[in-house]
Amino acid sequence: MSRIIMATVLTTLVSATAAEAAAQSTRDRAIAEGVDALVARMTLPEKIGQMTQLTLSALTAAGSPGHSTARLDPHKLHEALVVRHVGSVINVVGGALTLDGWHALLGEIQDVAVKQTRLGIPVLYGIDAVHGVNYTVNATIFPHNIGMAATFNPALVRRAAEITAAELTASGLPWNFAPVLDVGRHTAWPRFYETFGEDAYLASRLGQEATEGIQASGRVAATLKHYLAYGVPRSGRDRTPAELTRAAINAGARAVMVNSGEIDGEPVHASRYWLTDVLRGELGFDGVVVTDWADITFLHTRHRVAPTMKDAVRLAVEAGIDISMTPDNYDFADHLTQLVQEGTIPVSRIDQSVRRILRLKAQLGVLDSPYPRNSDRAFFGAQTSREVAAQAARESITLLKNDGTLPLTRDVRVLVTGPAAQSLTALNGGWTYTWQGTDAGQFPSGVPNVVDAIRARAAEVRYLPGSGFTEPGEVALAAAAAKLADVAVIVLGEDAYAEWLGDLNDLTLPDAQLRLAEAVLATGTPTVLVLLQGRPRIVNSVADRTNGIVMAYWPGMSGAEAIAQVLFGETNPAGRLPFTYPRHPNAIAPYDHKFVETLGQDLARSPRGFHPQFEFGHGLSYTTFAYTDLRLSANQLPRDGKLTVSVTVKNTGSRAGQETVLLFTRQHYAAITPQVRRLRGFQKIALEPGATRTVEFTLSSQDLEYIAADGQSVLEPGKFDVMIGSLVATFEVPPVRN
Ligand code: BGC
Numbered sequence: 001m002s003r004i005i006m007a008t009v010l011t012t013l014v015s016a017t018a019a020e021a022a023a024q025s026t027r028d029r030a031i032a033e034g035v036d037a038l039v040a041r042m043t044l045p046e047k048i049g050q051m052t053q054l055t056l057s058a059l060t061a062a063g064s065p066g067h068s069t070a071r072l073d074p075h076k077l078h079e080a081l082v083v084r085h086v087g088s089v090i091n092v093v094g095g096a097l098t099l100d101g102w103h104a105l106l107g108e109i110q111d112v113a114v115k116q117t118r119l120g121i122p123v124l125y126g127i128d129a130v131h132g133v134n135y136t137v138n139a140t141i142f143p144h145n146i147g148m149a150a151t152f153n154p155a156l157v158r159r160a161a162e163i164t165a166a167e168l169t170a171s172g173l174p175w176n177f178a179p180v181l182d183v184g185r186h187t188a189w190p191r192f193y194e195t196f197g198e199d200a201y202l203a204s205r206l207g208q209e210a211t212e213g214i215q216a217s218g219r220v221a222a223t224l225k226h227y228l229a230y231g232v233p234r235s236g237r238d239r240t241p242a243e244l245t246r247a248a249i250n251a252g253a254r255a256v257m258v259n260s261g262e263i264d265g266e267p268v269h270a271s272r273y274w275l276t277d278v279l280r281g282e283l284g285f286d287g288v289v290v291t292d293w294a295d296i297t298f299l300h301t302r303h304r305v306a307p308t309m310k311d312a313v314r315l316a317v318e319a320g321i322d323i324s325m326t327p328d329n330y331d332f333a334d335h336l337t338q339l340v341q342e343g344t345i346p347v348s349r350i351d352q353s354v355r356r357i358l359r360l361k362a363q364l365g366v367l368d369s370p371y372p373r374n375s376d377r378a379f380f381g382a383q384t385s386r387e388v389a390a391q392a393a394r395e396s397i398t399l400l401k402n403d404g405t406l407p408l409t410r411d412v413r414v415l416v417t418g419p420a421a422q423s424l425t426a427l428n429g430g431w432t433y434t435w436q437g438t439d440a441g442q443f444p445s446g447v448p449n450v451v452d453a454i455r456a457r458a459a460e461v462r463y464l465p466g467s468g469f470t471e472p473g474e475v476a477l478a479a480a481a482a483k484l485a486d487v488a489v490i491v492l493g494e495d496a497y498a499e500w501l502g503d504l505n506d507l508t509l510p511d512a513q514l515r516l517a518e519a520v521l522a523t524g525t526p527t528v529l530v531l532l533q534g535r536p537r538i539v540n541s542v543a544d545r546t547n548g549i550v551m552a553y554w555p556g557m558s559g560a561e562a563i564a565q566v567l568f569g570e571t572n573p574a575g576r577l578p579f580t581y582p583r584h585p586n587a588i589a590p591y592d593h594k595f596v597e598t599l600g601q602d603l604a605r606s607p608r609g610f611h612p613q614f615e616f617g618h619g620l621s622y623t624t625f626a627y628t629d630l631r632l633s634a635n636q637l638p639r640d641g642k643l644t645v646s647v648t649v650k651n652t653g654s655r656a657g658q659e660t661v662l663l664f665t666r667q668h669y670a671a672i673t674p675q676v677r678r679l680r681g682f683q684k685i686a687l688e689p690g691a692t693r694t695v696e697f698t699l700s701s702q703d704l705e706y707i708a709a710d711g712q713s714v715l716e717p718g719k720f721d722v723m724i725g726s727l728v729a730t731f732e733v734p735p736v737r738n
Contacts, residue, residue, distance in 0.1 A: 031362045035355050038119065044340060044347070046119065047354045048333045049085025053126070053290065055327035057093045059109075070094065070101075072108055081112045081123065084330055087357060088323060090126040090177075095442050096433040098137045099380060102171040103372040110370040122370030124361050126175035126223075126290075130194060130431045131556060132160070132389065133167040137433070138444055140167060140385040140557075144429050144534065145180060145206075147396035147553035149196040149578035150619070152660040152684050154209045156392055161213025163385045165220040170380035172372025174364045177223045177257060179210035181248055182231035184579055187588050190502030193429055193534030193554055195231060197578025198590045198616065201679045204247035211251040221364055224248045225257035226292060228274055246283055254287040254360055258321065260295050267303040269295045270312075275320035278711075288356050290323040291316065296332055310335040317345055322353035386558070393555040393562035395658075398575030399620040405487065405526045405547035407569025407622060412486040414458045415525070417466035417478045418516060420532040421491035422449045426469075429534050429554030430498030437496030447557050450491050450530065453564035467516040469495045479519040482527070488520045489567065493533035496554075502534070507585040509537040517542040530563055536581040540613060551577065569622060574658035574684070576619035583613040591616035592675040610676075617662050617679075623653030623689065627661075627725035636732050637701055639715065643731060645697045647724045651687035660684045661695050661724060665704060668719040672708055677723060680704070701733060 039047070059080055061073040070093040080086040089109065097105065106125060113123045131148075133139035142148065142160045151157070161179070168176060183203050184195035196203040207224075214222040256279065259268045268274050269291055279285050299305055299312035306312035313335040316324070324332040339345045361367050379385075399406070408414070420426040424443050427450070433442040448456070451463045462481050467473035482488040492513045494502075508514075520527055521542060528548035529539065532555075543549060550573075552563050565571040582588045589597050589610055598610050626649070633644035649659060663681040667674040681697040704720060705713040717735040721728050 031359055034362060034367075035358045038121070038358060039351055039354055041119065042354065044337060044350070045333075046085045047350050048336050048340075050087035050121070050354050050357045051323055051336070051350070052084065052086050052330070052333045053088040053090060053323050053325045053327060054080055054086050055091045055325075056089060057091070058328040059089065060093050070097070070105065072105065077109065077112050078116070081109070082116050084333060085117065086123070087121065088124040088126060088175075090325065090327065092127075092135045094434070095439060096135045096137045099171060099377060102136060102173065103374075106172040106372050114370055121358070122361065122366050124175055124357070124364070124366055125173055126177055127168070127173050128177045128431060129164050129168055129173070130178045130180065131429075132164055133171060133173070134431050134433065136167065136171045137442075138381050139171075140164075140381060140389050141428060141432065142389050142392050143396045143553055143555040143559065144193045145196050146184070146193045146534070146578060147555050147575075148392060149202060149206055150398050150551075150553060150575040151392060151395035152202070152576050152578075152682055153395055154205055156388070156395065157206045158209040158213040159388050160392055161210045162216050163388060165214045165217055166379045167381070167385070169217065169219050170376045170378075172376075174219060174366055175221045175223070175255070176214055177225060178214065179207055179222060179224065179248070180226070181207045181224050182226060185231050185590060187535050187579065187582055188504050188507045188585075189231065189535070190497060190499060190504070191230075194431075198580060199578065199592065199679050202578055202682070208247045208251045211248045211253045215252060215254065218363075219365060221254035221287075221360060223255040223257050223290065224253045226259040227256045227279060228259055228268060229263050230259040230261055249283050249285050253285075254363065255290060256285060256287065257290050257292055258295065260292045260298070262303060267299055267305055269321065270299050270303070270305055270315040270319050272319045280320065286356070288322045288360050289320060291321050291325050293325055293327055296321070296324050296326075310338065314339055314344060317349065322356050389556060390558040390561065393558045394565060394571045396553055396555055396575045397562050397566045397571070397573050398551040398577055398618075399548070399566065399573040400551050400577070400581070400614050400618065401543070401546065401549040402620050403547045405528060406550075406567060408458070408487060408567055410457055410568065411459050413460040413484070414454060414462070415478070415481045415485035415488045415520075416451050416454055416461060416463045416491065417481070417488065417520065418491035418530075419465060419467055419469045419473075419495070419513065420450070420493045420530075421463060421489075422451050422465070423495065423532075424449055425496040426493055426532045427554065427559045428556055429496045430502070432496065436498050436501060444557075448560045450532075450560045450563055453560040454489065454567065457564055457568050466490070466520075467512040470510045470512055472512045472515065475516050475519040478516060479523055482520045482523045482525045485525055488523075488525050488527045489530060490517055490520055490527060491530045491532060492517065492539075493531050494535070494537065497534070507535070507538050507582065507588075509539055514539075514541055517546075521545045528567070530567075532559075536579065536613075538582060538585055538613075540583045543613060551575070551581075572622045572655055572657045574619065574621060574660070576617050576660050576662075577614055578616070580612045580616045581614035581618075583611055587611070592678050594673050595676055596673070598676060617660075619660075621653075621657045621659070623651055623655040623657040625657070625659045625687070626650045626652045627727055629694075630722070630724055630727035630729050632722065632729050632731055634731070636734055637699060637704070637720075638734060639701045639736065641701065643699045645699060645722055645724070645729075646694050647727065648692060648694045649685065649687065650692040651689050654689050656686065656688045658684055658686045663697050664723040665699075666721045666723065667704070667716070668721070670706065670716050670718070672706065674706075704733065
């Protein structure tokens with residue numbers, strides 16, 4: 001019955017979508033009117049229920065199996081949806097569900113919401129699909145964002161996001177807690193792999209593509225997370241994430257998830273300045289703001305800015321949150337009800353959030369059509385999608401070092417060793433089937449690991465584990481086998497982890513693994529390191545003695561094939577590091593550091609200066625490229641003007657290859673100390689051997705702005721260098737004349 005009411009208020013919407021030019025605004029108006037009509041009929045508990053979000057385990061029977069389908073507890077479901085009017089549910093219990101499992105689960109939940117509640121408002125289900133739909137069995141799994149960033153291929157990032165959205169729709173899931181748009185400014189951060197790397201420009205270009213890709217069909221909402229400054233910015237970079245968020249907000253992101261941390265001692269969940277003044281005022285965001293996990297409670301219990309839970313709720317609602325990911329109790333709802341009843345929080349503030357939430361449900365079609373549709377399943381797991389994931393894995397693999405040992409020929413005797421060599425969990429990382437990604441039992445069968453992929457190619461392959469990820473193994477056996485081999489491939493790195501369970505005290509690769517590398521290197525057999533890891537673990541003690549190093553990040557289900565294709569030269573590697581690979585655990589300055597950080601460049605005399613293991617943007621190929629003729633269209637870039645920068649790139653080797661042309665600028669002087677260089681543009685091109693291409697970039701004065709102390713973008717006049725490869729040209733931004 002109530003479904004019919006909703007359908008009635010939204011009928012104009014259906015007819016409006018058929019119209020051409022004014023369709024969008026007509027639709028928006030229809031949604032707004034429908035939502036207003038609905039809000040007018042809602043009681044306070046019904047409204048506060050919409051602002052309450054539960055995790056699935058709060059609705060399931062104890063001991064529910066995670067795999068396939070979690071068993072809903074009818075009493076808990078009734079309490080949540082009918083008595084408490086809960087508006088959204090998230091997550092899985094224990095692990096991924098099959099497509100059937102999702103359809104059954106969502107069908108049951110919507111049946112209660114639609115048929116048994118007074119107004120029949122369907123539930124909005126949210127999930128973390130952060131590298132493909134990682135909580136649906138057999139979904140297409142992509143490399144984690146850090147690997148996607150290494151492709152420097154915006155179109156590929158967009159395509160992966162579109163596929164993810166289509167597979168979410170196939171699963172019946174309309175709300176994605178992605179993309180992660182935190183900038184990876186600290187390499188030890190256990191969520192580093194979820195980021196697009198350390199550079200704000202790259203992350204903002206790719207973040208925009210990911211956001212648009214997720215939302216392109218109109219049936220899935222993206223959530224920018226975690227607003228703001230979660231990526232552990234260094235001092236002086238505090239506003240960088242704001243810059244980043246702006247690009248994705250301009251891309252039309254429908255939701256934002258709040259950072260669980262603090263900025264200058266103020267928890268973001270309690271900050272009216274960040275959540276309302278900046279996010280809504282300055283950035284113009286008008287979607288839904290959802291908290292992160294239990295973060296309103298943590299204002300009281302962890303951050304200690306709220307003496308009671310009730311104060312915590314007041315602070316967060318006054319700051320501007322719309323939905324509380326509680327995630328398993330009704331404290332938020334109870335306290336908020338009291339705060340409204342006693343007049344501390346006006347009903348108008350509640351209505352504001354409820355309107356945004358209902359509008360999101362309407363925009364996604366959840367109010368009209370809440371059930372998963374069988375007709376959406378067809379696209380799931382398509383071969384073409386698998387090929388996109390394979391391409392992404394191939395394009396992500398980054399060849400960091402090669403003395404000519406690579407590519408390998410198929411007639412070699414290979415020793416493969418190392419704890420990651422036979423591991424599917426270390427190929428996929430966290431957020432794969434389970435939150436931590438460590439339950440290999442849930443992985444589909446038939447997915448090759450690195451040993452399998454090398455065996456499919458080389459004449460003679462011996463595999464010995466050599467060591468555990470942290471536990472020492474039989475190093476002497478591995479060394480003895482290395483002596484008998486033509487080449488040793490040591491697959492080292494990190495097993496899967498997610499969030500704080502991946503916290504570290506030392507970024508150095510564990511001793512057990514380094515000892516294995518030492519023992520193999522001591523045999524004198526040519527040795528290639530393959531690194532499967534979510535962040536750049538320090539390999540300085542062995543790097544110089546290796547013959548080759550391949551950085552594979554966490555490339556996903558097709559990662560082993562991609563690695564083997566690069567090792568054997570079937571693919572010419574083209575990945576580029578989207579971050580600075582540190583040489584020492586205490587020297588983790590990013591590429592866009594300040595000039596003072598380069599003092600003491602003489603490594604022999606001082607540990608100061610900037611001496612990373614590998615630089616941002618580094619990545620070798622089996623061919624070579626030469627850059628010439630860096631040209632500027634003018635020697636001045638007036639405000640509101642444009643400057644064309646061109647450079648000629650030639651493939652000087654004997655193989656076809658892809659090259660990412662990176663354009664950096666450097667301001668000579670500025671009021672806020674300028675960085676030594678900043679990425680302002682990139683283009684990835686493909687060149688046949690001997691072929692030449694002139695690549696053009698257009699710089700506008702906005703491209704040269706930086707965020708000043710007052711948080712505003714400024715462009716200061718003065719001289720700038722533009723740098724591509726080792727070429728440098730200089731131009732000037734003239735002062736403004738009054
Ligand atoms: C993470 C979020 C995630 C949420 C829901 C939190 O612990 O920080 O990124 O979206 O859980 O799973």
